[in-house]
Amino acid sequence: xxxxxxxxxxxxxxxGREILKGVNLTVKEGETSVxxxxxxxxxxxxxxxxxxxxxxxxxxxxxxxxxVDITHMPVDERAKMGIGMMMQRPPNIYGVxxxxxxxxxxxDPESVIADADKFKMEKFMDREVNVGFSGGExxxxxxxxxxxxxxxxxxxDEPESGVDxxxxxxxxxxxxxxxxxDADGGQRHVSSLVITHTGxxxxxxxxxxxxxxxxGVIDRVGNPMELLKEIREQGYGE
Amino acid sequence: MxxxxxxxxxxxxxxxxxxxxxxxxxxxxxxxxxxVDDLQNSDFKSYMENVGIVADEIxxxxxxxxxxxxxxxxSTKVQEGMEVMSVRDALKKYDGLTDYxxxxxxxxxxxxxxxxxxxxxxxxxVRVKSGYHIKYPLQTCMLLNKNKSIxxxxxxxxxxxxxxxxxxxxxxxxxxANDALHVGVSEIYIGDNSSLTFSMIHSWGKSTGVRPxxxxxxxKNSHYTNNYVILNPVGSLQSFPAATxxxxxxxxxxxxxxxxxxxxxxxxxxxxxxxxxxxxEIMSRSISMGGKMCxxxxxxxxxxxxxxxLECRSIILKDGGTTLAIPELEAHIxxxxxxxxxAVGKVARDQIEYLMSRGLDEDQAVSMIVKGFxxxxxxxxxxxxxxxxxxxxxxxxxxxx
Numbered sequence: 001x002x003x004x005x006x007x008x009x010x011x012x013x014x015x016g017r018e019i020l021k022g023v024n025l026t027v028k029e030g031e032t033s034v035x036x037x038x039x040x041x042x043x044x045x046x047x048x049x050x051x052x053x054x055x056x057x058x059x060x061x062x063x064x065x066x067x068v069d070i071t072h073m074p075v076d077e078r079a080k081m082g083i084g085m086m087m088q089r090p091p092n093i094y095g096v097x098x099x100x101x102x103x104x105x106x107x108d109p110e111s112v113i114a115d116a117d118k119f120k121m122e123k124f125m126d127r128e129v130n131v132g133f134s135g136g137e138x139x140x141x142x143x144x145x146x147x148x149x150x151x152x153x154x155x156x157d158e159p160e161s162g163v164d165x166x167x168x169x170x171x172x173x174x175x176x177x178x179x180x181x182d183a184d185g186g187q188r189h190v191s192s193l194v195i196t197h198t199g200x201x202x203x204x205x206x207x208x209x210x211x212x213x214x215x216g217v218i219d220r221v222g223n224p225m226e227l228l229k230e231i232r233e234q235g236y237g238e
Numbered sequence: 239m240x241x242x243x244x245x246x247x248x249x250x251x252x253x254x255x256x257x258x259x260x261x262x263x264x265x266x267x268x269x270x271x272x273x274v275d276d277l278q279n280s281d282f283k284s285y286m287e288n289v290g291i292v293a294d295e296i297x298x299x300x301x302x303x304x305x306x307x308x309x310x311x312x313s314t315k316v317q318e319g320m321e322v323m324s325v326r327d328a329l330k331k332y333d334g335l336t337d338y339x340x341x342x343x344x345x346x347x348x349x350x351x352x353x354x355x356x357x358x359x360x361x362x363x364v365r366v367k368s369g370y371h372i373k374y375p376l377q378t379c380m381l382l383n384k385n386k387s388i389x390x391x392x393x394x395x396x397x398x399x400x401x402x403x404x405x406x407x408x409x410x411x412x413x414x415a416n417d418a419l420h421v422g423v424s425e426i427y428i429g430d431n432s433s434l435t436f437s438m439i440h441s442w443g444k445s446t447g448v449r450p451x452x453x454x455x456x457x458k459n460s461h462y463t464n465n466y467v468i469l470n471p472v473g474s475l476q477s478f479p480a481a482t483x484x485x486x487x488x489x490x491x492x493x494x495x496x497x498x499x500x501x502x503x504x505x506x507x508x509x510x511x512x513x514x515x516x517x518x519e520i521m522s523r524s525i526s527m528g529g530k531m532c533x534x535x536x537x538x539x540x541x542x543x544x545x546x547x548l549e550c551r552s553i554i555l556k557d558g559g560t561t562l563a564i565p566e567l568e569a570h571i572x573x574x575x576x577x578x579x580x581a582v583g584k585v586a587r588d589q590i591e592y593l594m595s596r597g598l599d600e601d602q603a604v605s606m607i608v609k610g611f612x613x614x615x616x617x618x619x620x621x622x623x624x625x626x627x628x629x630x631x632x633x634x635x636x637x638x639x
Contacts, residue, residue, distance in 0.1 A: 053591050075594035076603075085595050091588045095610025104606065105596040128610070145596055 001029040004191040010061035019045045021216035030188030037213035047155045084151025086142040092131045099125030106148035119144045135162030154192040172204030199228040248352035256476025256504040268306035268387035289408025290439040299374040302362040319370030328363035342425040342453030350421045350449040354390040361393035368398040375404040382411040382418040392423045399429035407438045416443030426454040437465040442472040452479035456487040463490045471498040485513035493522040497529030506534030511544035518546040526559030536566040539574030548578040
């Protein structure tokens with residue numbers, strides 16, 4: 001399968017400090033990769049770089065998406081090309097109703113709004129986006145928005161964090177739906193890159209590759225289940 | 239009442255805030271009476287509808303309209319419990335309205351009140367009798383129709399004990415009267431156990447001068463809501479309406495403004511917490527689109543267990559604009575609790591990029607956040623119907639999209 005996302009020797013600064021120090025990583029069409037690593041190693045910065053947030057500055061290297069260099073492309077153009085992101089702590093958008101945002105970001109607003117109950121979000125359509133949402137509500141809202149958006153690659157930043165066990169089940173199933181929705185004959189097309197500490201999300205979506213990041217570089221690549229087992233037993237070796 | 243001589247001296251007195259306007263600049267008389275019997279077929283219909291006045295009067299209890307300085311239309315559908323007429327007629331009927339005329343606003347406050355006093359300005363008189371709750375809003379419309387002239391209206395609203403009323407006031411300028419001055423003295427008296435919601439929607443011209451002077455006296459256990467909305471360009475607008483609260487009374491001021499290029503807006507609310515357990519909330523949301531915006535809020539705590547909260551939020555969308563938030567809290571006794579929040583700045587980058595990551599372009603994202611910011615400020619205490627109208631107006635507002 002073709003490369004969906006290819007990151008080449010990426011160096012990134014944030015807050016005047018170099019956070020990513022030469023990251024190389026490839027995600028092919030239909031593949032899921034998981035990113036492990038200690039807090040502060042640069043995982044979230046990597047996802048922010050792929051999405052193009054202005055909190056970071058790429059100093060060298062390249063990000064290719066579907067073969068196109070997107071290293072300095074505006075956020076919305078990346079989204080329109082098919083990159084979708086679930087943030088760990090999205091900002092409060094005061095005054096903007098979740099229902100209105102969904103309507104503005106999908107071609108098929110009626111079916112998305114009708115789907116809201118499947119995400120247990122039907123009562124949130126008139127609520128301001130993220131304002132006063134619990135951990136689980138934020139994740140479900142993010143997933144509903146991603147479902148409206150139908151991205152080709154999904155960047156998930158700790159989908160299990162701050163969520164109770166029941167919600168994890170719903171979130172896991174919905175992420176699965178997003179990744180497998182347009183699979184034909186067992187062949188998947190949607191890719192994902194997932195940051196996880198616990199690996200719980202892998203129970204729902206599996207994973208093809210695991211990466212361990214340390215101090216701004218990819219330290220190891222391997223079988224995700226084996227890497228997770230090793231991290232559980234031995235930590236990150238610090 | 240003060241003597242005319244004393245008031246004449248006040249013609250030289252500048253307003254406490256805002257740009258000083260030269261009254262001599264407005265040298266045209268505007269005393270013609272233009273009768274509008276049929277609102278639906280009137281030439282002024284579009285001006286009215288722009289500011290929330292519905293010509294078919296459906297779900298309205300009545301309409302009073304002034305064009306320049308004379309009444310043009312007065313109709314009421316309420317059989318009993320409410321009177322609507324011109325102030326001049328009310329002065330005749332009620333023997334000079336001695337308890338209400340120039341009691342909530344001082345004629346010598348500044349040159350604008352003095353001018354209104356000396357010109358013997360007419361205006362609308364509304365009285366809701368004790369025990370009556372008027373179901374639908376009463377609408378009043380003030381239209382400037384003569385260029386280089388002054389509209390100096392003087393309104394009196396009385397809601398007696400155990401009564402309630404909603405009012406929607408729309409103020410507008412016809413296109414050929416851009417460079418005119420609106421002075422509106424409004425005296426509002428609310429009895430005990432009563433409520434009044436007074437919502438003002440404006441659409442002036444780019445050079446229009448606007449100097450409203452509003453004083454409200456709120457009786458025991460009563461509530462007053464003052465909503466002030468201006469989303470279109472204006473020349474120079476300065477207004478600082480004041481309310482005085484009795485025991486257990488409350489007041490809410492919601493202000494929503496966009497200061498376009500060449501607009502100079504200075505507005506807010508002032509509340510005297512004079513009654514035990516009186517409460518006030520002053521909220522202001524404003525946007526500078528290249529114009530000058532000053533949002534004021536002032537609370538004076540004079541009675542035990544009084545409580546108040548003041549919030550001024552401003553966004554600058556275009557360079558060249560300025561915004562100034564002035565929240566003031568003044569207490570004269572220990573047992574009061576007053577707080578304020580003020581925030582001035584640009585639209586947060588993380589919010590814009592969050593919406594962009596959903597596929598909206600930058601202008602769409604900013605517009606959505608700004609419109610949300612404005613409508614977020616109108617949530618408290620607005621009648622449902624007016625809220626819908628405001629949301630429509632905000633959706634149509636030009637915030638760069």
